[in-house]
Amino acid sequence: MGAVPAGQPVYIDALGPTGTEPFRSRERRPLTTLAGEPVGEISQVPALYVRRAISAMRAAPTTPAAQRFAALEKAADLFEGAAVAGLHPDDYAHLVSRASGVPLGVVRASIAWVADVLRTQRRTVELAMPRGVVADWRDPATTAGAAVWTRRGEVFAVHAAGNTPAVHGLWPEALALGYKVALRPSTREPFTAFRLVSALRDAGIPPATLTLLPTDHTVADVIIAEADQAIVYGGQDVVAKYEANPRVLTQGPGRSKILVTADVDWREKIDIIAGSVSHLGGTACTCATAVLVEGDPEPLARALADRLSLIPSLPPEHPDATLTVQPTDVSAGIDRYLHTVAGDARALLGGATIVDELPSGGSVLRPAVHLVASSTAPQLGVELPFPCVWVGPWHEWDGIAPLRDSLVLTAMTTREKLIEALLNEPSITNLYLGDNPTTWLRPGIPHDGYLGEFLMRTKAMIRSVPAVGSP
Amino acid sequence: MxxxxxxxxxxxxxxxxxxxxxxxxxxxxxxxxxxxxxxxxxxxxxxxxxxxxxxxxxxxxxxxxxxxxxxxxxxxxxxxxxxxxxxxxxxxxxxxxxxxxxxxRFVMFERWAEFALGWDEFHYSGLGTANLLAVAPSGPHMFGDFAQRRARRQGGLKFTVDLDPRWIKQLIGRGAMDEVERYTEHLVDQAAHIMTTQSVGILVTTPPLLERIARREELVERIRKDVRFICWSGAHMDADSRDIFRREIFPGIPLKGLYGSTTVLGMSRERPWQDADGLDGTNGPDGTVVRDGAVVPDGTVVRDGAAELDSPAVFDPPSPYITFQVVDPETRAEVAVGERGQVVMNHLTKYALIPNNLERDLARRVAPLPGALGSAVSDVAPVSTFGSRTVIEGVY
Structure with missing residues (x-):
């Protein structure tokens, strides 16, 4: 992607470890807008390129921590506000919206989120590090004996998704920790990955420690095999493929949920619930998939359907758009799937169709609200990439079983015993209480544990010689 | 008669x-x-x-x-x-x-085998006596026999490493990738021992094994120093990997493919690169066109100029004995020159008749050499089947 005047084709080529010209492979795939208009091409590098790139990355020195943090902070400004690889930030945001169907407002919010993540890495890494552990072996504490925080590996692979640019908010932590990162961009929306890698390099991250390796699914496996650790985004299929691999952290269906117990009046919370369902057009793993209500769930479900039905269908580049747009055949496929899985659930919204075709091309995926009869209904675990929520009953005697396997659980309850039980449940990753939507995120607060928990370990050190140099 | x-x-x-x-x-x-x-x-x-x-x-x-x-x-x-x-x-x-x-199963006759091997003889002209290392399937596979004959023609000794491709396919089939890894590393270990103790001038192998060999820096150095010719066959080499091999890993060493099939008892050879005037060769240091392999006044051997490096591998079968067609996988109608399709191979000699053998390869149809039947091919790749994408739960 050299300088890109408007209307010029965009080339997403590999950014290899040498940092010279991007590598444009002969094998390329077209990049298109939702309407099918060509945008440019994305290179598809072969396994040979991947292996040589990662082997060169291993040979490269690790960037000193101070340089890493300075580069991350500088890259935040470049990513958010500068022309990167010839692309103005505004043109970039429009490109993402046109190609992925993500509303422009969501794109901009996601960009700001990623920039915040980059800016706060120094703090995030401090928060993630166990107390009493030192980050640098030269710390005086090691003369008396201390634990040093050390990397478990050297090269971290990222299989990015293309949902929204916010997907790129996790892996910069690996860079902050001193890992070398090999990033495979989404083929649908590779623009953010390309821009972020370019911005980080412009800001001082050496090319041999951060590469962009666009490639097909087969070679994508080679990236994981060659790296020490990896993070992979995908559906249930991807989770199943890698869940037995301790080197791979999967980001699959979040199946985030909301619980409302009888001691809380849900009428005051309906905006928070609706926001949890529709945030980022329902495309995040933190979006609520299920709402469980103590007592009759129907009034809440109806109120939620009313609220969600008000969201207008707009082209993604419209400033007020909040719903995602997909090519009509994709939307229709999701709609068919929804009808299949809905089964005996009662549709309160979106029962006829969720597909709303736009004159400008593509179709909006409109919200769906279904009512299920029991807290064990299998539909409660069905997560789809649009605002799709299943509302069902919960009784105290159901216990926490229906609330398991949640990336985020927002518990609207005042019952301390229940809160304790939910906090102790290992398959609930994050527990939010009260008036906090499932989609609440802050830089420095972990999303699926700190990446540092996965990438780092402590190592004992005792030394008698004074350190040369300083941290 | x-x-x-x-x-x-x-x-x-x-x-x-x-x-x-x-x-x-x-x-x-x-x-x-x-x-x-x-x-x-x-x-x-x-x-x-x-x-x-x-x-x-x-x-x-x-x-x-x-x-x-x-x-x-x-x-x-x-x-x-x-x-x-x-x-x-x-x-x-x-x-x-x-x-x-x-x-x-197919019966290979001596005379045909010698003829078929001679088809890419010119690639080896000027190479002189050279020992050959074949890291390739032997046994019932035609590839090993070809390597044997090539070594004999070059007047050198032949080193071999045993390889059972069917076992590897079984391992891959049951997803035992760790075993695949161990087996192939075992092959490379054996090749490495030969390369580091013996003189090897010609390396004959498959693209996946060449890639594995190239992962070892000490073998890459050894090949750059000693090997004067690399012949690959038996699998596909995509154009990007070929570029990387020729430009970065083994610059200046001829890397030539043989594309064929036991099913047609023979191979097609890589077409010598031609300049815009249709002349074989490459650009000499003084700007004149010289033949690939020629010795220019300063004594260096001219190989693979920049334009040749940019050109894709085009494969010509030994027409009229082996011929290719490139057809639409659905209709089986021949595609236009420049289009991609599925490869059909024919073996047409008095030693065997094997017409209309549909290979599991896709390739671009290229105009044949003057007077040759059928087509030449380039950009050969395996046929891959894409299932219709079904909805998979989750947001990513």
Whole structure:
């Protein structure tokens, strides 16, 4: 992607470890807008390129921590506000919206989120590090004996998704920790990955420690095999493929949920619930998939359907758009799937169709609200990439079983015993209480544990010689 | 009875009169005295008469693809009765890879094997005496026999590493990638020992193994120092990997592919690069066009100029004995030059008749060499099937 005047084709080529010209492979795939208009091409590098790139990355020195943090902070400004690889930030945001169907407002919010993540890495890494552990072996504490925080590996692979640019908010932590990162961009929306890698390099991250390796699914496996650790985004299929691999952290269906117990009046919370369902057009793993209500769930479900039905269908580049747009055949496929899985659930919204075709091309995926009869209904675990929520009953005697396997659980309850039980449940990753939507995120607060928990370990050190140099 | 046009010494005659060649070939394979028991028997089930109905190269499309029958047929029945004396000397029974079911068997004759090997002889001109290392399937596979013959022609010694590709396919089939890894590293270890203790001038291997060899820096250095020619076959090499091998890993070392199939008892060779005027060669230091391999005044050997590096590998089969077509996978109609399609191969000699063999490869159709039948091919890749995408739960 050299300088890109408007209307010029965009080339997403590999950014290899040498940092010279991007590598444009002969094998390329077209990049298109939702309407099918060509945008440019994305290179598809072969396994040979991947292996040589990662082997060169291993040979490269690790960037000193101070340089890493300075580069991350500088890259935040470049990513958010500068022309990167010839692309103005505004043109970039429009490109993402046109190609992925993500509303422009969501794109901009996601960009700001990623920039915040980059800016706060120094703090995030401090928060993630166990107390009493030192980050640098030269710390005086090691003369008396201390634990040093050390990397478990050297090269971290990222299989990015293309949902929204916010997907790129996790892996910069690996860079902050001193890992070398090999990033495979989404083929649908590779623009953010390309821009972020370019911005980080412009800001001082050496090319041999951060590469962009666009490639097909087969070679994508080679990236994981060659790296020490990896993070992979995908559906249930991807989770199943890698869940037995301790080197791979999967980001699959979040199946985030909301619980409302009888001691809380849900009428005051309906905006928070609706926001949890529709945030980022329902495309995040933190979006609520299920709402469980103590007592009759129907009034809440109806109120939620009313609220969600008000969201207008707009082209993604419209400033007020909040719903995602997909090519009509994709939307229709999701709609068919929804009808299949809905089964005996009662549709309160979106029962006829969720597909709303736009004159400008593509179709909006409109919200769906279904009512299920029991807290064990299998539909409660069905997560789809649009605002799709299943509302069902919960009784105290159901216990926490229906609330398991949640990336985020927002518990609207005042019952301390229940809160304790939910906090102790290992398959609930994050527990939010009260008036906090499932989609609440802050830089420095972990999303699926700190990446540092996965990438780092402590190592004992005792030394008698004074350190040369300083941290 | 024994028409001279079918002799391998009559290539020019056969090339000049392709239809006459085809007619003589039909009379040979479907004549009671000369045809093989297989074809004489099989002809009774055809809905046309090969001798009277197949008059031209194009008429060969009348034949069904019979290669699946080669999985069961007794190989003696494949020997044309008309082969006598030196013509009947058998080089071996070779088998296809067995990717798509039980292997198919074919009889390779000495004379044909020597001719087929000679097809890419010019690539080796000027190479002189050289030892050869083959890290390639041997046993029932044609590849190993070709390597043996190549070593003999170069007057050198041949080193080999055993390789069982069917076992590797079984391992891959049951997802035992760790075992695949161990087995292939075991192969490279053996190759490494030969390369580091012996003199190897020619390396013959498959693209996946060449890639594995190239992962070891000490072997790359050894190859750069000693090896003067790398021949690959038996699998696909994508254009990007070929670029990386030629530009970055083994610059200046000729890297030539043989694309073929045991099913057609032979290979196609990489076409020498031609400049815009159709001249073979590359650009010499003074800007004149010199032949690849020529020695220029300063004593260096000219190989692979920049323009040649940019050119894709084009494969020419030894027409009229082996020919290719590139067809639409759905309609089976021939695609236009420059378009991609599925590769159909024919073996058309007095030693065997294997018409309309549909390979599991996709390739771009390239205009053949002047006077050659069928097509040349480039950008060969395996046929991949894309299932219709179903909805998978989750947001990513």
């Amino acid at each position: 024994f028409p001279a046009i079918l002799d391998l010494t009559s290539t020019q005659l056969a090339a000049a009169e392709p239809d006459e060649y085809i007619r003589a070939l039909m009379r040979w394979h479907f004549g009671e005295e000369t045809g093989s028991p297989f074809w004489l028997r099989r002809a009774r089930a055809l809905d046309f008469d090969p001798i009277s109905d197949v008059r031209t190269y194009a008429d060969l499309s009348l034949f069904p693809n019979v290669v699946d029958e080669f999985r069961e047929v007794a190989v003696e029945d494949l020997i044309p009765r008309g082969l006598r004396g030196e013509d009947r000397a058998v080089a071996g029974v070779f088998e296809s890879g067995g990717t798509t079911g039980p292997p198919k």
